[in-house]
Amino acid sequence: MEILHRNIERILTAYTGRWGMVIVNQSTGARLELNPEMVFPAASMIKVPIMYEIMRQAAAGTISLDDSLTVTSCFRTGGAGILKELRPGLTLTVRELVTLMIILSDNTATNMLIDLAGMEAINKTITGLGLKSTVLRRRMMDFDAALAGKENYTSAADLALMFANIYHSRGLPESYGALMMDILTRQQIRDKLPFYLPAKTVMAHKTGTLTGVEHDAGILFLPGGPYIICVLTGDLAANQQGIQLVASIGKVIYEYFHKEK
Template sequence: MWAAPFLAQGSEAQSLEVRLREKIAGFPGTVSLYARNLDTGREVGIDPDRRVRTASTIKLPIACALAAEVEAKRARWDERLVIRAQDKVSGSGVLADFSDGETVSLRDARTMMIIVSDNTATNLILDRISADRVNDFLQSLGLTQTRSMRKIRGDGTQLKPAEGWSREGEKPESKRFGIGASTSREMVRLLEMLEQGKVVNASASKELLTILERQQYKDGIGRFSGEWRVASKSGSLDALRSDVGIVYTPHGRIAIAITIDDMPDIDYSPDNTGLKLINELSKMLIAELR
């Protein structure tokens, strides 16, 4: 396992960074993480600027870009999207099981893209606004490493040809990222801007954060969620597990982004070692970033 250090503020941050590195020492995979207490400013990271595969965590930036399109009146939440046979992709979600020709509102597609990580809903949204529009929006926020590369092909049971490429995704060096790329630091920055109402207006930001709280895949950051509110979006793909979110604690709002990749075993169970490590690292970050 290789993880370059990033020291935050003072001896306390250095001590936390050392303990985090001790925790991941010997883990069979690569770890990138960044976390920040949005109220106190305390932060820590391990390789936070390394560009990584996002898997389904890219659906958070897509949801933010979609909200901006609605705010700019280039889209409407009550639009109806038609679910055609060719639109359906395997993997997470429920829309692939809907009858051909059924419709779903843009708002409901957004909700399903987040709470059940619906792959078909994601592709319908990308067809509506385009991956390039998503990336232009991210660039306008100053996020230069976070990009939507293409539509989702499905899982290993039914892979479709890759399509819906963005300009960034068409670059040969981008193909290794799959559907999206980002860094842990940029994901936390996006969460921070969303919490501050700087991504879209305050009402739309609050609505999206509420949807993130209803996200049903809580095996990483949200594994302990009975104690505090958690607004998060997770991702899983072959040897990768990732999670990004805000934990609302009495000592501050802790924004966390963790990506674990290159694990030797493919395991989609809740007991995946990467998911367990994400949870353990999250607990350390929440306890220490005061």
């Protein structure tokens, strides 16, 4: 991947901030890494391990994906998502809440699922999966907690491992890994890694955004793949720069691997 490395470094020269990346060919094990262990505010990337823990508890019989939960005022919050715009008292299944948490990054759904699974259980599973820098310390949009130092964190290396765990259904029955992959492929926020890719390109991924932070990570499916791709950015002068940076990296990754085959 030396040529790809050079192409990415060429893009990075036009930007300020910091970044961490991991690209893995799942078929061959070949890896490209830039600051893989660098820690970033997780933003909505933390929703991926939350999803995994919900699936783990469902597989264990602790909860059911078909259980219904009511969207009450204590959960409704701002930021990304659709539930804040809908009528109070709406009832959805756990499966529907997980879907909204991933494909629309719904913060209300996320907070409901954090309370359902339990923050301690989520963090225990994160550690058990081998993630070294990822931690859930606060609910979505809890900026008071963030200011008090209770931030959620992750790294590109952790996310690469997280997506490998999902792809291979590690620690779960295969049907739950397949369900997570299906939800991730229905991602509707496509302004970063897939932005310049042909419309029919399949990518199972999750994005994350905070002030000065733009992330995208997941699995790109090509004839020579699949490829795990994790690109995290931080300390951005403007978020639009981060969006353009990640989208440009997605383009050169696609062109490199597409040409390779």
